Amino acid sequence: MNDLIQTGKYLLIISAIAGLLLAFTEMVTAPRIAENNRLVLEKARREVLPGAERFDTLDLATTDDAGHPATRSLSLGFDAQGKFLGTVQTVSPKGYGGPIDIVLGLKPDGAVSGVKIQSMRETPGLGTKLAEGFLDKFLEVARAGHPVKFFVKKDGGDIDAITAATISSRAFCKGIRDGIKVVQEGQTLIQQRAAAPGATPLPGPATTPVAPSPAPAPAPAPVVPPAPSVPPAPPADPESPPPAPTVAPEPPAPPLPPAIPQGGGQ
Amino acid sequence: MSADLFSIFIIAIFIENFVLNQILGICPFVGVSNRVDSAVGMGLAVTFVMVLAGVVTWSIQNLFLAPFHLEYLQTLSFILVIASLVQFVEMVIRKTVPSLYQALGVYLPLITTNCAVLGVALLNVRKGYGLVESAVNSLGGGLGFFFALLLMAGIRERLEVAEVPVAMRGAPITFITAGLLAIAFYGFAGLA
């Protein structure tokens, strides 16, 4: 019995020392780790939304793939004069080896201003090529064309998939579409927030949902010539009536272009 | 929801197979895969401990560490919990089902240092899984380990009668075989 108390005491002392050491380590490192994470995020935000100096956060209600309600945190970027430049968000589509975290910047008109891959567990080298040539090519296509169909070419879209990494490429496109959808759904709220902090009002009435590129073009119909500054307001999203509270989760099925067989998932 | 759980399960077994894809738990994989019956024993024991560990570590993380901001004690507490869990399981099995203990007994102590067990606990937390998802992921992970071990044991029993170059005998040829198996497992990639 004495023996037991002795061992117990010993374990207690050892654990206490260990706990103290670790608490000390935590104290020293935690601020730096938080700072690292913040810097990484900050850098990524500025990279995908060139010119932005200040960011506001806005939480939007949306739905995940399974139709469950979810929140997406958006950053609204403003330049030094307080002009609204667009939104930044992190989308995490499921790639080949788990989620790919993509930081996506969208201009107010819904066009892609920049993308950056934050972290992923794709097969190193294979899916990782996403980070190299693919991104440049992607941006070229995304910036050039209106409206861009964010699907790999195999699925009838405009994006060149990486050879031998179709799953990663599809996941990437899906992430972009998801991000655009969130902004589309939250358009009214975003516009309000964008206008609120003394920003110059945006082109276009705030209530008109600006439909970005991949909005359902029911057929490979001829592209509507882009209106000045406002994007080709193509078949205005039928299921987001202008004043509707963007919080209402929208049924996931209809907004997908019919051209896509498996929705670019896995 | 159930579809999610199912896909977590399938991914854990086939696509993110601990041994062949995540490269966790290699030591027991090479050490205990020389005979089919020992592979079955080890596989069962690991699966069992893994599910238990997945559930218990999830509870510790979410009921104790996270609320009190003690995440820095994660590694320490997880490994201690796994070690005591293994001891506890060993004791319970010995007292209650001696026949099972006879079959599994030798493998149990080895599980503490099987990095797949701690690996599953850490991955559950990093992926933000809930309790049920953690349990399913752990079960899938354990079964995946079991499956890989069983396949390997079956192959190695045949390798024994094959003519392998002297330097390649034993561990080296086992690793080459594992590499080939891992390539085969990439075929499951599109499954989920």
Place this chain on the structure above:
Amino acid sequence: MNTKELTKGIWAENPIFVIMLGCCPALAVSTSLANAFGMGIAATFVLLGSNLIISLIRASVPDKIRIPVYIVVIATFVTMIDKFMAAFTPALSASLGIFIPLIVVNCIILGRAEAFANKNTPQDSILDAIGMGLGFTIALAMIAVFREVLGDGKFFGIPVPLIKDDPCLLMIMAPGGFFVFGLLMAWKKHLAAGGAK
């Protein structure tokens, strides 16, 4: 100064190729030389700390709770290096991922605690830790050289001419790790057999 304790870990008792302990990180993080050295340094730090502390307290640890005490000591050092790497080398820490906390179950560490530090003086234990840590790092780097050059077309992140445009991706995926490891082990075995004759 007992140099034998230092050098044995590097070749004759190399923890990876000969004793075959700690294979998981050897295979999992040997995709690039930077990862290999990062992992090697982290593991060496833990090994040094745990060997030193355990050899210091070995006389006073009640035998019954020897292993749990070792685990607490090791886990403490692992968490420390984990946090410090996240704070000061965030990129490396991100690419090593859960393999840093998994050093805790790396058989080398507990193995050396039980087989060596438990029975030897602090001085010898430190030498043993440095030797084993070096051996581990060298083994990792050997695997990583093949995998990074062949699989990614790079050497320490610098593109290698001829290979850089069309590397054999398989080599940095899991199967490549198994292959390189198996072949290197066979080579080591072959040398050892030749030397014995």
